Amino acid sequence: MLISKVIGTTVSTIKEPTLEGRKLLILRQTDVDGVPVGKPYVAVDTLDAGIGDLVLTAHGSSGRQTDITKNRPVDAVIMAVIDHLSVLGEVTYQKD
Amino acid sequence: MLISKVIGTTVSTIKEPTLEGRKLLILRQTDVDGVPVGKPYVAVDTLDAGIGDLVLTAHGSSGRQTDITKNRPVDAVIMAVIDHLSVLGEVTYQKD
Amino acid sequence: MLISKVIGTTVSTIKEPTLEGRKLLILRQTDVDGVPVGKPYVAVDTLDAGIGDLVLTAHGSSGRQTDITKNRPVDAVIMAVIDHLSVLGEVTYQKD
Amino acid sequence: MLISKVIGTTVSTIKEPTLEGRKLLILRQTDVDGVPVGKPYVAVDTLDAGIGDLVLTAHGSSGRQTDITKNRPVDAVIMAVIDHLSVLGEVTYQKD
Amino acid sequence: MLISKVIGTTVSTIKEPTLEGRKLLILRQTDVDGVPVGKPYVAVDTLDAGIGDLVLTAHGSSGRQTDITKNRPVDAVIMAVIDHLSVLGEVTYQKD
Numbered sequence: 001m002l003i004s005k006v007i008g009t010t011v012s013t014i015k016e017p018t019l020e021g022r023k024l025l026i027l028r029q030t031d032v033d034g035v036p037v038g039k040p041y042v043a044v045d046t047l048d049a050g051i052g053d054l055v056l057t058a059h060g061s062s063g064r065q066t067d068i069t070k071n072r073p074v075d076a077v078i079m080a081v082i083d084h085l086s087v088l089g090e091v092t093y094q095k096d
Numbered sequence: 097m098l099i100s101k102v103i104g105t106t107v108s109t110i111k112e113p114t115l116e117g118r119k120l121l122i123l124r125q126t127d128v129d130g131v132p133v134g135k136p137y138v139a140v141d142t143l144d145a146g147i148g149d150l151v152l153t154a155h156g157s158s159g160r161q162t163d164i165t166k167n168r169p170v171d172a173v174i175m176a177v178i179d180h181l182s183v184l185g186e187v188t189y190q191k192d
Numbered sequence: 193m194l195i196s197k198v199i200g201t202t203v204s205t206i207k208e209p210t211l212e213g214r215k216l217l218i219l220r221q222t223d224v225d226g227v228p229v230g231k232p233y234v235a236v237d238t239l240d241a242g243i244g245d246l247v248l249t250a251h252g253s254s255g256r257q258t259d260i261t262k263n264r265p266v267d268a269v270i271m272a273v274i275d276h277l278s279v280l281g282e283v284t285y286q287k288d
Numbered sequence: 289m290l291i292s293k294v295i296g297t298t299v300s301t302i303k304e305p306t307l308e309g310r311k312l313l314i315l316r317q318t319d320v321d322g323v324p325v326g327k328p329y330v331a332v333d334t335l336d337a338g339i340g341d342l343v344l345t346a347h348g349s350s351g352r353q354t355d356i357t358k359n360r361p362v363d364a365v366i367m368a369v370i371d372h373l374s375v376l377g378e379v380t381y382q383k384d
Numbered sequence: 385m386l387i388s389k390v391i392g393t394t395v396s397t398i399k400e401p402t403l404e405g406r407k408l409l410i411l412r413q414t415d416v417d418g419v420p421v422g423k424p425y426v427a428v429d430t431l432d433a434g435i436g437d438l439v440l441t442a443h444g445s446s447g448r449q450t451d452i453t454k455n456r457p458v459d460a461v462i463m464a465v466i467d468h469l470s471v472l473g474e475v476t477y478q479k480d
Contacts (some may be wrong), residue, residue, distance in 0.1 A: 001312070001330040001364060003298075008128065010099075010152070014143050015176035016162060024097070024152070024176070026128060032296065032314060032328050038138045040128050042097040042152055043148060047302050050182065056300070056312070056330055061253075061349045061445075062363035066304060069361075073165075073175045075097060075158035079361045080141035080303035080312070087296035087314060088339065104224065104279035106195075108248070110239050111272035112258060120193070120248070120272070122224060122279060136224050138193040138248055147280065157253045157349075157445075169261075169271045171193060171254035200416065200471035202387075204440070206431050207464035208450060215442070216385070216464070218471060234385040234414050234440055243472065253349075253445045265463045267385060267446035276441075288450060289408070289426040289459060291394075320392065320410060320424050335398050344394070344408070344426055349445045350459035354400060357457075367457045368399035368408070375392035375410060376435065 001056040001079065004029050005036050006049050018072045025049065025078070027057065032085050040068040043076035044069055054093060056080040097152040097175065100125050100130050102145050104137035121145065121174070123153065128181050130189040140165055144176045150189060152176040193248040193271065198241050199275050212265045217241065217270070219249065224277050226285040235268035236261055246285060248272040260284050289344040289367065292317050293324050293338050306360045313337065313366070315345065320373050322381040331364035332357055342381060344368040385440040385463065388413050389420050390433050402456045409433065409462070411441065416469050418477045427460035428453055438477060440464040 008026035023045040029038030034054050043057045046068045055078045059062075061079040062068055085093040104122035119141040125134030130150050139153045142164045151174045153159075159173040160166055180187040200218035215237040221230030226246050233247045238260045247270045249255075255269040256262055275283040294316035311333040322342050323325030331345045334356045345351075345364045351365040352358055373381040386394075392410035407429040413422030418438050427441045430452045439462045446456055447461040469477040 001362065003314075003328060003330060008181060008188070010176075010181050011179045012152070012176035013179055014145075015152075016142070018161075019175060026099075026181065029327065037327065039125065039133065040099060042099060046304070056298070058305075058361040058363045059348075060155075060165055060324075060363055062352060062361050064158060065306075065352070065359055065361040066160070071161055072156050073154040073161040073173055077156045077361055079307060080298075080300035083299045083301055085296060085298050085314065092296070104277060104284070106248070106272075106277050107275045108272035109275055110241075112238070115271060116212075122277065124194075134228065135221065136195060138195060155200075160254060160257070165285075167257055169254050169257040169269055170248040171250045171252055200469060200476070202440070202464075202469050203467045205467055206433075208430070210449075211418075211463060217470065218387075231413065231421065232387060234387060252443075256446060256449070263449055265442040265446050265449040265461055267410035267442045267444055291410075291424060317423065325423065330467060334400070337398075344396070344399075346457040346459045347444075348459055350448060350457050353448070353455055353457040355403075364455055367403060368394075368396035371395045371397055373392060373394050373410065380392070 001058050002029050004055055004057050006051055006053045006055060010042055016073050021086050032092045043078050044074045045078045047078055048083055049078050049081050054082040097154050098187055099149055102147055102149045102152050112169050128183050128188045133139050139174050140170045141174045145173055145174050145175055145177050150178040193250050194221050195272045196247055196249050198243055198247060202234055208265050224279050224284045235270050236266045237270045239270055239273055241270050241273050246274040289346050292343055292345050294339055294341045294343060298330055304361050320380045322376050329361050331366050332362045333366045335366055335369055337366050337369050342370040385442050386413050387436045388439055388441050390435055390439060394426055400457050416471050416476045427462050428458050429462045431462055431463050431465055433462050438466040
């Protein structure tokens with residue numbers, strides 16, 4: 001799973017029918033301090049994550065192992081909202 | 097999913113029989129402003145996307161979760177045409 | 193799918209029994225002009241592609257969606273030989 | 289599989305229900321001496337690995353081939369704790 | 385598949401039970417001359433490859449399409465030992 005920050009939203013009128021009603025968020029991978037380091041990508045949100053949240057995303061076929069994404073053409077899903085990260089005994093990120 | 101721009105088309109006479117009649121478009125990954133940043137790749141189009149459109153593509157086995165791509169040797173599919181992208185509350189891309 | 197150029201061949205005596213008789217070609221990913229830009233990789237050829245041809249390759253489990261690669265430990269397959277590529281209305285590659 | 293070092297932990301209250309009780313560790317890929325070289329990622333721990341351990345992680349659908357990860361939206365799992373690594377006949381890493 | 389060189393071995397006492405007795409080798413991706421260019425990774429060996437051998441490895445779920453790796457948390461397998469590589473008609477690598 002990747003540690004990523006939710007940075008935005010995407011809206012589409014024309015889409016695969018099976019995606020109707022799915023919330024698609026824009027994310028960027030971060031380091032352990034929550035600072036974005038990667039290119040933007042899009043994941044399905046099943047947990048009502050908010051802009052600015054740090055989350056874990058599962059990719060590939062693993063992104064289809066939820067009731068909301070099963071059998072749909074999605075390859076990334078938010079599977080946890082992070083409360084805090086700790087590296088070598090020190091807290092590096094803490095949700096507000 | 098990746099945010100990508102449709103930049104071109106590809107034509108093949110010799111191909112896997114199961115791909116007959118499938119539209120294959122050339123895309124490049126973009127940033128949240130729609131500016132291409134990545135190498136070209138090819139995806140199956142099931143939504144009649146046009147050159148210049150910004151789209152979302154699903155990859156790997158997720159690219160086979162549509163009626164048009166099921167059981168076919170394709171690893172990328174366009175699953176939405178983007179109307180607009182919004183980052184931290186600001187619109188960064190708007191379809192014409 | 194990736195746009196790639198066929199650059200060579202690989203010969204192996206010791207291999208997975210299910211690969212017996214499969215043609216394994218060396219390829220490199222290219223840009224839209226057909227100029228190689230990536231590291232070499234190997235794909236199964238089911239279309240009798242030749243050295244110098246530009247082709248499309250499907251990767252991961254998608255590479256096993258052909259009669260010749262089903263249930264075999266291969267993760268890349270040539271699924272089309274490219275006739276021409278066109279970007280923003282201009283032909284960028286044309287097969288001889 | 290990747291050779292990675294366990295560097296931290298992640299705690300989440302809001303998560304996919306099927307992940308309840310799963311231990312999620314932060315890792316970084318290393319070279320053969322155990323020196324971290326890659327970006328942080330998160331894997332499910334099924335082996336009670338500790339901070340500082342060098343481990344092997346399996347990715348993608350392969351990360352779901354354990355009793356603890358089957359049918360869950362996880363794409364990385366620790367599948368071995370490394371005792372030692374040997375390169376060209378020389379020990380390059382030895383667990384304390 | 386990737387062209388890679390076998391450079392070492394890894395030993396683990398604590399591991400997924402289904403991996404008991406599997407030989408895990410350290411490899412690095414190479415160019416067509418057999419010169420290592422990538423980071424180390426680990427694959428299951430089913431062909432009794434030796435240190436210094438150039439091999440082809442299959443990745444992801446394709447790595448589980450052998451009797452020895454089926455249903456096991458492994459994402460890379462050696463599926464051929466390379467005798468020689470030929471690029472544009474010239475032999476670039478020849479096994480001793």
